[in-house]
Amino acid sequence: MRRKSPFRRMMAVVLVIVFAFVGFNFGKMFFGDNAESRLTEVTNIIVAGVDVDGYRTDLILFVQVNNIDKKVSVLQIPRDTKVNNKRNDKKINSAYFSGIETLKKEVESVTGLHADFFATITFDAFKEIVDALGGVTVEVPIDMNYHDPIQGLSIELKAGKQKLDGEHAMMFMRFRKNDDGTGYPMGDLDRNKAQKEFYSAVMKKALSPIGILKAPFLYSAVMKNTTTDLNNAEVRELMFDMFTIGKNNVNIYQLPGDSKYISNISYFVVSEREAKAMISENFR
Structure with a gap:
């Protein structure tokens, strides 16, 4: 059997990618829901992995899809991050129990970044x-x-x-x-x-x-497996943006700080100066 040349194999892969993009975009345009998109050139989303009991977030990510600079920036926020609040529990992972708006507010208090949307994922x-x-x-x-x-x-x-x-x-x-x-x-x-x-x-x-x-x-x-205030068309649009931006322009950052024991409780304490500099450099 005659083997395909490397060039032909490469062209086959390229054609598959092209057809996949066209098909996905076609579906997005013609089979999406009728809701008007609220996405902007820079969209900020809090993505939270919900614990099995549904009360706490086992992981928290701040995701920024930036179509101006063609990049995606993801900020990891440790679940034990210490926050100033009126709850007995001062860890950010308990904010979700008080509602998604509380989580948004506390994420903004430690990052200075405002979330437009949220998604909780199991x-x-x-x-x-x-x-x-x-x-x-x-x-x-x-x-x-x-x-x-x-x-x-x-x-x-x-x-x-x-x-x-x-x-x-x-x-x-x-x-x-x-x-x-x-x-x-x-x-x-x-x-x-x-x-x-x-x-x-x-x-x-x-x-x-x-x-x-x-x-x-x-x-x-x-x-x-997701609860979100994004509509179906917006989710598809964001997925397509991610594919368009590509893996080489996706960067993941960790909130700067240190683990410390305060009153015999382990916290992650944010380094405000380092966090401000890192966020200013990598997020809009």
């Missing part, structure tokens, strides 16, 4: 997205062995570079400590670093030719 979405992509390869930094029968949570991962399916990716994302109390040496700082590598791996694969072809499945996984 961990089932992570599983479905990763499975739709055929798995994601990441470096598991330490052995992870944690069990919580009350939540029905079982995490068992060995350290090392490996391809994770959806179920094991969720374990990786949710891990905080082992049954014996050991865990990441630097606590939430290391946890956020590991999660950042996961986001980057997912983003890289989602914005690859394979990911573009999987766009309808990714859209379905997101919408089934």
Whole structure:
């Protein structure tokens, strides 16, 4: 059998990408809902991963889709970030219990960034997205062995570079400590670093030719497991913006600060000066 030349293989891939973009944009224009888009050239969204009890956010991301500079900037906000509020619980991950507006307000208080929209996503979405992509390869930094029968949570991962399916990716994302109390040496700082590598791996694969072809499945996984004030047409428009911007212009940042014990409670305390400089340089 005659083998295809590298050039022909490359052209085949290019054609697949072109048809995928055209098809996705066609669907966006003709099969979207009738709601008017409220998106602007710079759109800010709080994305929160909701804990199993629905009271706290296990992860918080501030996502800025910037169509002026053609980039996407993502800011990780540690769940233990200390905030000034009237609640007994001074950690930002408890803000969601008081409502999404409280979460928006507290995110703005530590970042200076105002969110236009929100999306709360369950961990089932992570599983479905990763499975739709055929798995994601990441470096598991330490052995992870944690069990919580009350939540029905079982995490068992060995350290090392490996391809994770959806179920094991969720374990990786949710891990905080082992049954014996050991865990990441630097606590939430290391946890956020590991999660950042996961986001980057997912983003890289989602914005690859394979990911573009999987766009309808990714859209379905997101919408089934998400509560948001974005309408369906806006979600599709944002997904298309992400594909257009491309993986090389997506940057993930971590809120600067340090882990500290205050009154015997572990917090992440934001470095206001460093945070202001980093946000000013990378966000509009």
